[in-house]
Amino acid sequence: MTSPALLSDDRLFPPDPTERAIARRLYAHVRALPIVSPHGHTDPAWFAENEAFPDPAALLIVPDHYVFRMLYSQGIPLESLGVPRRDGKPVERDGRKIWRLFAEHWHLFRGTPSRMWLTHALSETFGVRERLTAGSADRIYDRIDGCLRQPEFRPxxxxxxxxxxxxxxxxxxxxxxxxxxxxxxxxxxxxxxxxxxxxxxxxxxxxxxxxxxxxxxxxxxxxxxxxxxxxxxxxxxxxxxxxxxxxxxxxxxxxxxxxxxxxxxxxxxxxxxxxxxxxxxxxxxxxxxxxxxxxxxxxxxxxxxxxxxxxxxxxxxxxxxxxxxxxxxxxxxxxxxxxxxxxxxxxxxxxxxxxxxxxxxxxxxxxxxxxxxxxxxxxxxxxxxxxxxxxxxxxxxxxxxxxxxxxxxxxxxxxxxxxxxxxxxxxxxxxxxxxxxxxxxxxxxxxxxxxxxxxxxxxxxxxxxxxxxxxxx
CATH class of the missing domain: 3.20.20.140 (Metal-dependent hydrolases)
Incomplete structure (x- = not known):
């Protein structure tokens, strides 16, 4: 049985009814404003080459130190998450295996901002409507992988x-x-x-x-x-x-x-x-x-x-x-x-x-x-x-x-x-x-x-x- 992963429209707003109503009205002024991102570390090659992202794990797990540091803290080797070694020794290259391992440990991210960011990406960018679990991992992987093959998901x-x-x-x-x-x-x-x-x-x-x-x-x-x-x-x-x-x-x-x-x-x-x-x-x-x-x-x-x-x-x-x-x-x-x-x-x-x-x-x-x-x-x-x-x-x-x-x-x-x-x-x-x-x-x-x-x-x-x-x- 799957659970919906839809995001609440009132997420992060105050629980007090008066304050929540005000927050909703204020948010209406900023929700659709353009994003100004004046400092970051994304790869300019993505936008220069505009090639498709290779797979869900390469996009969402392998480059994100917020994700793999949590998994490493629970004893999961970085090699199994596809993080490249300096000496070139083998690491996991199968994106699906990396994704499955990540999904099995999704519970570790409860209460972290990474959980909010990833849930937002799954729901708002890829239209995922079920919670990530070991049982749903392959379905969600296939949905994201299918999206990444489409031109509207290029950088x-x-x-x-x-x-x-x-x-x-x-x-x-x-x-x-x-x-x-x-x-x-x-x-x-x-x-x-x-x-x-x-x-x-x-x-x-x-x-x-x-x-x-x-x-x-x-x-x-x-x-x-x-x-x-x-x-x-x-x-x-x-x-x-x-x-x-x-x-x-x-x-x-x-x-x-x-x-x-x-x-x-x-x-x-x-x-x-x-x-x-x-x-x-x-x-x-x-x-x-x-x-x-x-x-x-x-x-x-x-x-x-x-x-x-x-x-x-x-x-x-x-x-x-x-x-x-x-x-x-x-x-x-x-x-x-x-x-x-x-x-x-x-x-x-x-x-x-x-x-x-x-x-x-x-x-x-x-x-x-x-x-x-x-x-x-x-x-x-x-x-x-x-x-x-x-x-x-x-x-x-x-x-x-x-x-x-x-x-x-x-x-x-x-x-x-x-x-x-x-x-x-x-x-x-x-x-x-x-x-x-x-x-x-x-x-x-x-x-x-x-x-x-x-x-x-x-x-x-x-x-x-x-x-x-x-x-x-």
Missing amino acids: RALFERFNIEVLATTESPLDPLVHHRKIRSSGWSGRVITAFRPDPVVDPDYEGFRANVAALGEITRENTATWSGYLKALANRRQYFASLGATSTDHGHPTAATFDHSPGECEALFQRALEGPLAPEDAERFRGQMLLEMARMSVDDGLVMQLHPGACRDHNPEIFRDFGKDKGADIPTRTDYVRGLKPLLDRFGNDRRLTLILFTLDESTYARELAPLAGHYPALKLGPAWWFFDSPEGMRRYRETVTETAGFSNTAGFNDDTRAFLSIPARHDVARRVDCGFLAKWVADHRLDEDEAAELAVDLAYNLARRAYKLDD
Whole structure:
């Protein structure tokens, strides 16, 4: 016997009848708004080549670290889920077997945002009307597989169906951006832009850092064996990214520490970084100096700067050894923004030419540090609840802890920050529903008039992200 998997129209709205009625009315203003996705990690090759996705497992399971980290936590090997190994050793290639294994463990996702995103994709994108179980796995697999063979389920068609107005991917400075060039020359109207992620050439602890810096010099024809040449090369690549639509940079540093050293100190530190591994404190000084240098460049070229600190990357050495980066083993850490950002803010915090969007994995900093900082410095904006907190409860905690100090206009709306293409409409729908529920409570409490709440709902879903990321320019 099967159970319906239809989504309730009132999902995530407040249970109180008065607030729920208000939330419904507010949601009506934002439900059909275009999706603005200014930061993410989807593959630009999907939109450049516009080829059919290979099978349901390759689309929904193998690339999604939210999915396979949960299964791995319950003892399921990543090889059995088709996650490629670095050494090329065999992993499961049969999409149906991977899907069956996933379906057998669907119960593990109860209470997680992954369950909501995947249910939304199954129901709204593929028209699935039964709950995923071991018994329904093959029927659902066949339905999705049949859909993926049709032209209306190719990447560009889904992009248009999802009503995506703009989508930003994220690339290394060493990336030639051939897929973005191909998209731009194809005549397709979809707006897919890149974002500049300099971590491989600004973090001395990054794997291959010294070779990456040398490659940066070759690409730009600048002498990256000197501090001045290295900075010129980075500025050169930023301009190249901007020429292909980039409006932002993205920085995934371990901390929010920044430093403002003299040019001589920077040259000496840079030379030590090129010679060999730096001591941990020197590596931190170098990364922190580079955040300040990136802010200076953003003042010059106008690219919006995003800082995503506070993740202990690749915490599981065995997983990193066998499967590489971004395999679900990144763990949040405590982050100090007040002291860490002070050198950068002393230089640029009052400069309206800079937009620095801050994210956190340390929720304790919302009310104590981030909201007060963004509520004062013109250069700062707060990014939405991120990564582990990209969830209904995480979003509610975010609004409850930052709004009274930072207001709404010092936030940057919502961005989905995902590799999972089909989760994009689901994530934006969750954010819109949670925000409408939050605003409905304020209307019911007589803290806002409903017309004000309706304006705010549109801002949070659409306008703030466009303005923060300069997507109107």
